[in-house]
Amino acid sequence: MEDAEKRTIVLGVSGGIACYKAAELVRLLVQEGFSVQVVMTREAMEFVTPLTFQTLSGRPVATETFSLTQESEIGHIRLAGQAHLLVIAPATANIIGKITAGIADDLLTTILMATKAGVLIAPSMNVHMFENPILQENIGKLKALGYHFIEPTEGYLACGYEGKGRLPEPEDILEEIRRLLKKKDLIDERLLITAGPNQEPLDPVRYVSNRSSGKMGYALARVGLRRGAKVTLVSGPTSLVPPSGARLISVRTAAEMREAVLQEFANATAVVMAAAVADYRPEQYVSKKLKRAEGPIVLKLQPNPDILRELGERKNGRILIGFAAETEALVKNATKKLREKHLDLIVANDVTQEGSGFEGDTNAATLMDRKGAVHSLPLMSKEELADRIYDYLIEIRNSR
């Protein structure tokens, strides 16, 4: 994430059994380049020792308001002022109650009172405590004041109950933090993103497909959401978890993808076709499994419609971004696609290059626009590339 190293997260840990998950969150934040200052309540220290958080964050943990050493070395007002975001994970019913009532009787609640930074609260508790109308009213009041919440998930709870109350996975809290810190410069965009491969069935157990993993399209969806866009993700079969907040439409064949895309197109302001649409489908679908026979068999393929080309013919002010997977003459072939499909931007990949293309988490792409500009980007993560693509989208929008 850009500028992560300059960003400080103050992580407040209150006393719930999910404290152990907060340790993993610290590790992930540090790994991403954040400075993390952990503040623990007295009750939290009953579950996990400060040493765990100190070791993971590389900083002394703040625990006491009235400790002379801590106050001079860390300082609660300084902490409140340093934070780009204050995260409370796990947040007990007790601490949520105290924040709502304006009580500041320990270090964490005092920092919360003194900060001007955004606050993200991750409640975690027994399901009945979570459903308690007092707590729900408190959450409602805090939301109205601009506090952010990440909903607990459902499942087995440490108290033996099943239900809503689990602290979300650290990865999901991290994603929420990324979203809250990101500039919302796509707030007016309704992005229609396609991802993944298609599967064109041949018989009930076989299909024709390609090596697309869907990672680029899903990265585009995640980053689009972080930057404030509304995202509809039309996805072929992948093993990926769709980002929360995206409207997911799962499809299998190119024909299904075409139908979904045409349906959603009217409501979109921009389309990013990252899917590796199947250009061909078996001419015949055989409803019974094909039996092995002597000698070779011939598979006849019929062309599928070119979805992006259809969109290009009726784009009506929308920004259209396509991808080009090439194995030779990258710029020439991609420019041809840009022109023929009436695109505003094309993201060309040399899929023969190491680290680029289908299954990996990185990509080295060349961006080309209608004015003939060609930008060869270095190898970067698919999320970074998604950011670059959106920067370009904004530039195109502004130049109109």
Ligand code: CTP
């Ligand atoms: N695309 C599409 N419908 C198709 C094929 C491709 O919408 N039937 C889109 C892809 O999602 C991509 C762009 O068109 O954004 C270019 O895809 P690519 O496979 O590189 O190009 P093709 O036009 O299929 O040309 P070729 O396979 O001959 O390189």
